[in-house]
Amino acid sequence: MRSVAVTVFGICAVGFMMAMYALERRHRGFVAAFALGCLLSSAYGFLSGAWPFGVVEIVWSGIALRRFRRTAPGNGGVGGP
DSSP: OHHHHHHHHHHHHHHHHHHHHHHTTTOHHHHHHHHHHHHHHHHHHHHHTOHHHHHHHHHHHHHHHHHHHHSOTTOOSSSOO
């Protein structure tokens, strides 16, 4: 039963991460949400025993947070048109 719960958590975490990545250009808040999704996906990686995936997702979260901080609050989208 634990493995089913971990799998469902992973599907939700990775799905959320992908959706936030797709929406990043719409508003900088989605960049922060993508960083959260990366952390959730990282947790899934560690819970499932795939620690390299967990480590890589932590790195992606850091990259996303850095991009979030570099985007001006008045600038809705990332990277502009």
